[in-house]
Amino acid sequence: MRELGVTFRRSTPILRSFDEAKAREFYVDFLGFKVDFEHRFEAGLPLYLGLSKGECLVHVSEHHGDCSPGAAIRIETDELDAFHAELLAKNYKFARPGIEDAPWGSREMAVHDPFGNRLTFFQATTKVAPMAADS
Numbered sequence: 001m002r003e004l005g006v007t008f009r010r011s012t013p014i015l016r017s018f019d020e021a022k023a024r025e026f027y028v029d030f031l032g033f034k035v036d037f038e039h040r041f042e043a044g045l046p047l048y049l050g051l052s053k054g055e056c057l058v059h060v061s062e063h064h065g066d067c068s069p070g071a072a073i074r075i076e077t078d079e080l081d082a083f084h085a086e087l088l089a090k091n092y093k094f095a096r097p098g099i100e101d102a103p104w105g106s107r108e109m110a111v112h113d114p115f116g117n118r119l120t121f122f123q124a125t126t127k128v129a130p131m132a133a134d135s
Contacts, residue, residue: 014059015117016069020047022114023060027051030092031111031119033058069116080123084109101125 017023027033033051040047046062056075061067077083084099099109105126111119 010055010057012057012059013071013073014061014067015071015073015113015115016064016067017047017049017060017062017113017115018069019114020049020062023047023049026094026113027058027060030087030090030095032086072118072120074120074122077121077123080107080109080121083121087111 024035027049028035028051031053033053036050036052036057038047038049046064047060048063048066049060051058051060054077058073080099084097087095087097094114095111097109097111099107102108102122106122106124108120108122111121113119
């Protein structure tokens with residue numbers, strides 16, 4: 001397959017939210033994301049929230065047309081054990097995630113937000129060979 005001369009940069013997943021207080025409790029207080037921006041077209045309308053943690057960007061939206069609940073995203077880290085310990089120390093009553101060894105060469109910790117979205121934080125344990133591209 002011929003490679004185009006187009007440059008792609010990082011992607012930003014948009015996850016559905018239904019409750020601002022619960023979103024902030026989960027993403028900011030529990031997971032430790034920082035609020036980069038928040039937007040409403042006017043008071044009383046749905047919130048669109050930009051979050052970050054290190055190089056990871058996530059947007060959370062109350063707008064029904066932006067996305068559907070039940071999404072799944074994967075977030076790579078080099079510090080899975082430390083992050084896991086940090087989360088457990090918070091004694092968040094809605095999540096006590098564990099770490100599992102995946103057969104594809106990573107250790108993974110899945111956490112579900114209050115809106116049915118799954119965030120899987122992972123750390124590679126072995127190098128996986130890339131798939132061969134069609135020529």
